[in-house]
Amino acid sequence: MVLLCRSCLSFLFIVRTRPPLRSATTTATLTLVRNMSHKMWDERYGASGEFVYGTEPNDFLKDTWPTLGLAAGSKCLLLADGEGRNGVYLAQLGMSVTGVDISKVGLDKAQQLASERNVSIETQVADLATYDLGMEQWDAIVSISNHLPPPIRERVLGAIPSALKPGGYFVLEGYTPEQLEYKTGGPPDAAMMYSREMLDEAFGSKNDDSTKRLEIIRNEELVRTVVEGQYHTGKGAVVQFIGKKTMQS
Numbered sequence: 001m002v003l004l005c006r007s008c009l010s011f012l013f014i015v016r017t018r019p020p021l022r023s024a025t026t027t028a029t030l031t032l033v034r035n036m037s038h039k040m041w042d043e044r045y046g047a048s049g050e051f052v053y054g055t056e057p058n059d060f061l062k063d064t065w066p067t068l069g070l071a072a073g074s075k076c077l078l079l080a081d082g083e084g085r086n087g088v089y090l091a092q093l094g095m096s097v098t099g100v101d102i103s104k105v106g107l108d109k110a111q112q113l114a115s116e117r118n119v120s121i122e123t124q125v126a127d128l129a130t131y132d133l134g135m136e137q138w139d140a141i142v143s144i145s146n147h148l149p150p151p152i153r154e155r156v157l158g159a160i161p162s163a164l165k166p167g168g169y170f171v172l173e174g175y176t177p178e179q180l181e182y183k184t185g186g187p188p189d190a191a192m193m194y195s196r197e198m199l200d201e202a203f204g205s206k207n208d209d210s211t212k213r214l215e216i217i218r219n220e221e222l223v224r225t226v227v228e229g230q231y232h233t234g235k236g237a238v239v240q241f242i243g244k245k246t247m248q249s
Contacts, residue, residue, distance in 0.1 A: 041103035045083060053082060053229035055113055057089035058144045060173045060240050064218075065093065068169050068242075074139035077163070079128065079156070080146035084110020084121065085228075090142075091119035100126040128156050133163035140164075143172040145185075145232070147192040157202045161212050164245040170214060172199070172241040176221055184234035185226065194239045196221045203243050214243030 044052060070076075072094030078087045081099030083106050091097045091114060099121055101107050107123040114121045129152045133141070141160055148156065160170050177190035186193065196219050200206060203214040219241050226236040 038102050041082075041101075042105040045103055045106040045109060051083050051085065051109065051113070051229060052231055053085060054227075055083075055085050055088075056228075057086050058173060058228065059224075059226075060238075061086055061142060061144060061171060062089065064171055064240075064242060065090070068140065068171075070095070070139055070169070075137065075165075076140045076142060077133065077138045079141065079143045081110060081123075082106040084113045084123070086142060086144055087121050087123075088113045088117055088119060091121050092117060095140075097121040098124065100124045100128075100131060102127055128152055133159045135162055136165045138164055138168055140169045140171065143170070143174070145174060145228075146172075147174060147187045147194075150191055153192070157199075158212060161203070161214055161245055164214075166245055166247045168245045170203075170241070170243045170245075173238050176237045176239050178221075178223075178237035182223075182235050182237060184236050185228075185232035186236070194241075196239050199239065199241045199243075203241075215246050217242040217244055219243075 074095050076090050076095045076097050078097060078099040080101055081087045082101050082103065084099055087097045087099035087110060099107065099110055100123070102125065104125045107125060110121065110123055128148060141164060164170065172194070174194040175186035176195055177193050179186050179193065180188070180190060199219055200216070203212065204216055205213065207213050219239070221237070221239045223235055223237050226232045226234065226238070
């Protein structure tokens with residue numbers, strides 16, 4: 001989905017030194033980046049019949065989900081769900097899943113995986129630079145390895161609290177800049193990565209807009225072993241986040 005996520009191309013570095021998204025120059029740059037990303041992801045997912053990030057769910061998501069207490073049928077939005085391993089896992093648990101990604105090739109494989117596992121998921125080819133997350137629509141929003149250029153990332157993070165239903169959860173795991181030392185996956189540009197401080201500023205008390213805050217349940221940086229297909233393998237520096245929209249938000 002812009003899904004300029006996971007292992008991204010080094011040309012994305014140009015975004016870091018440009019003016020804000022409203023600049024015409026930056027808008028043109030991001031359009032070029034998104035078009036190139038679209039092609040790159042289609043080529044990566046279509047290069048073979050293999051699932052390049054595997055078919056098993058992200059470990060953090062798998063460990064976290066039972067603690068949320070969401071009932072079967074809960075509406076879940078998965079950002080940058082690619083080949084669908086995380087969305088299909090949640091569908092197997094009885095969730096109502098919508099997975100979005102910039103790559104139709106990836107989402108076709110997600111539907112293939114869902115069929116193999118006898119579950120149904122909805123998929124939407126979408127660009128997160130313009131995708132409408134909706135208002136109070138989701139019981140959970142999941143973002144795993146969804147690394148975006150900063151202006152698009154800010155837009156997406158800013159839309160999440162309003163898109164969650166009261167009592168809904170946002171679950172994220174992404175690489176931190178320390179990951180550049182490990183070189184085991186993720187984008188080559190620290191500007192596209194996450195940090196504990198960034199997420200606290202987006203959703204915690206540092207955000208002056210109370211409607212954008214979430215109750216932070218977990219916000220931790222750590223190094224863990226990540227084994228997810230051929231592109232995420234080895235020790236990885238990640239941040240793990242769980243936020244809940246309170247009834248007052």
